[in-house]
Amino acid sequence: MLSPLFGGCRGGLALALLGISVAEPLRSTKGVCTDATFAPLTLPNANIVSLDSVIAHTAWPASSDLINAFPSTKNGTVEVCQVTIKYKHRGQNDTINTWVWLPVTSWNGRFVGMGGSGWVTGTASSLAQPVFDGYSAASTDGGHSASASLQSWALDSNGDLNWKLLEDFSSVAVDEAASLGKAATRLFYGSLPKYSYWNGCSTGGRQGHMLAQEFPTQYDGILAGSPAINWDEFIPAQYWPPLMMQELNYYPPPCELEAITDLAISTCDELDGVKDGIVALPGLCQFDPSTVIGKEVNCADTNSIIKLSEKSAQFAAAVWSGANNSDGSSLWYGLTHDAPLTGLGGIDCSSSGKCKPTPFFLATDWMTTILSRDPSRDLSTIGLQDFRRLFHTSLKKFGSIIGTRNPDLTKFRDAGGKMITWHGMKDQYAFYNGTIDYYDRVRDFDARVHDYYRFFSAPGVEHCGGGPGWFPGNGFDALVDWVEKGKAPDTLFAHTIPAAAESASTPIRKANLCPYPKVLTYVKGNINKSSSFICR
Template sequence: MFYGRPAKYSYWNGCSTGGRQGHMMAQRYPTQYDGILAGAPAINWDKFIPAEYWPQVMMKELDYYPSSCEMDALTQSAISACDELDGVKDGIISMEGLCHFDPLTVVGKTVNCTSPNGTIKISKKAAQIAAAIWAGAKASDGSALWYGLPYESPLTSLGGTNCTSLTDCGSLPFAISSDWIQLFLQKDTSFDVSTIGYEEFDTLFRQSVNEYASAIGTRDPDLTRFKNAGGKMISWHGMKDQLIFFNGTEHYYRQVLEHDPKAHDFYRFFPAPGVEHCRGGPGWYPGESMNALMDWVEKGVAPETLKAIATPSATGGAQPPLRTAGLCPWPRVMTFVGGNPDKASSFVCK
């Protein structure tokens, strides 16, 4: 007791694995913390980690490994198609659930590329790969295994390739996913992940769940003990997250509400449009969320919105002003109602 008395409140703050650990504290050790701030939580680890390899499976099955230029063009096409669903054009998809972009509509479009330099036309196979990444991992019989990336997430994060030219590319999977398959599932450091097709992927996905769900799954929706202990939790997740599937967190929160329809009284989830994994991207980052959590725990003031800021990329000249926003608690979404789109007052939660 450095200050001569015990701490009055205890808090947890973490993102990604830290966000998963925060959820595990609420689920398994509910009296340890008065408040938990859990960003982009890596819950459902046993499912989403093998699901991260799904893009590479699709490339192998189609025998096509698109360049990053081709895949980035598909991402930008999706953003252009769905950007203004929230009422303002700002390069951010805030209403992901209303976006139904079909990548086949831009097949044949010419794209100018750098590194490697040149031009390329968007191919049907690249469009099929993008559609599969957005739809999410499938079993060999076509049934859904897990969610896909949001439309605005960089497809190259999980659908990575290594290219010597625009038309000569090979597989470059996300290391954590390929390591998981090699070390934790196959338990063989020499296993060649590039050989994985539909059927083997199906088997590996189910093996991951069967072996590791109880240890690292972290998806118990029963937070009764945390609630009874007086705990409060704020979770947020970037809707442009390129590594942990945003809809997996949304799925968990829906399960919590199904178990306890009043869970909103102690646990609130805030989607962050345009934010990548834990930070980055053009969207609104809730960097002052701990203040909101402390107000909820210590003053009983529940957050109706979560203060967030975005810094648009400068295109020359003076640095553009910060954009402010109040992130909306799920299931409400930020909707532009007019005025200056850089101001939080120009948006409401609907």
């Protein structure tokens, strides 16, 4: 029988099912930011090591366009009760810090969990904006600090994988942060949040999908941008560009790769009906880089003119096609034609004039520390056969722990949850087509997916932001309206964000992003106005 403490609230039910218990707060401690107020917090199979609570004045500048940001236009300071909960799982060599921040006088009755990025499970600083906008909020370090190297926590003293800490990072700590955050909210305000939300991009987007898949009653609404789902596949696939450089024995200068990308954009730009420097229909882009071999390019960084080489064309074609098996069958998707090739295809020519690839750090960490269990392994010794073997090892050993690609979201659906995902089509790190792949599989599993999970493509947007395209900075507002008012988003409002180096007179372009599989298509009129585009 559920304790009357939780009543019929969805959040309370989740706490009760997980064994989280808090005593009825005494009137004298309600709203008081002291360790005694939060002393009743417990976790199943864990020991609370310490609790630290302090009143602080948290500042937040006006912003609507940051990773994990809320659509706030306010700035200033707010008085916050900041709680740090340190705990250990029994029988496991881990220590996890969870941060819960509680606005003292302006709580809006809602709770939000904030996601991380890369190997960072979460940070305390990410809680500043949500508490400023009236939310109680929580995040967790997942058992390791944001600055810690992967090998310092993913491998034990014997050099073996620390599976428990990998699980903490992947899922366990994020779920527990939600439970602790809602329980602490109950102790401080005397009631559980009426609605609970998740907000994250990249790793935070993966965490959001993991919560919907594995912990479907934790959150009423999930905003999951540029999600790093299919982790066991797309992270090793990030090493494909450096590997192609090694196989070709050619390390193209950045200006050569940028020129090829610009030519691809120019060729495929008007597929959506307008030439505006944005490729809105990448699936129809058939640009062949071999057709521009020999074209002269002015490299501003070296003040020289070079000709596009055959090997640079081969490299671009291989990156766009994606990693493959020896028989040519696909291992994973490639980048879209407009995504910067220099993101995963960086080079370093500083050593005695000899160039070498500089793989993206997640790919390097995964290939060496996780798959090889040798952080010092020289990746230049990995050939195609080694890469393919490691890729399949990744799927076999890590799909269940961190793959985050289970298409069965019916428990999330049945619990009344709502999820919005968006992904920049120009993403240079997390393959855009991987999110399409996942959404298609969810739709194949459940034809009702549109009732509770909607995916929006953002043309011209890079990883979690950046690029010339339309960024959906108000996605969280749309999520709240869907959860609390039943107003499902048929489109997602977005606008461009001119780079700092651009002229102050650069116009802000607006558009209403389309739910997949519809695509944003120009009809007529001013290209800066959303009314000039339709979803087709």
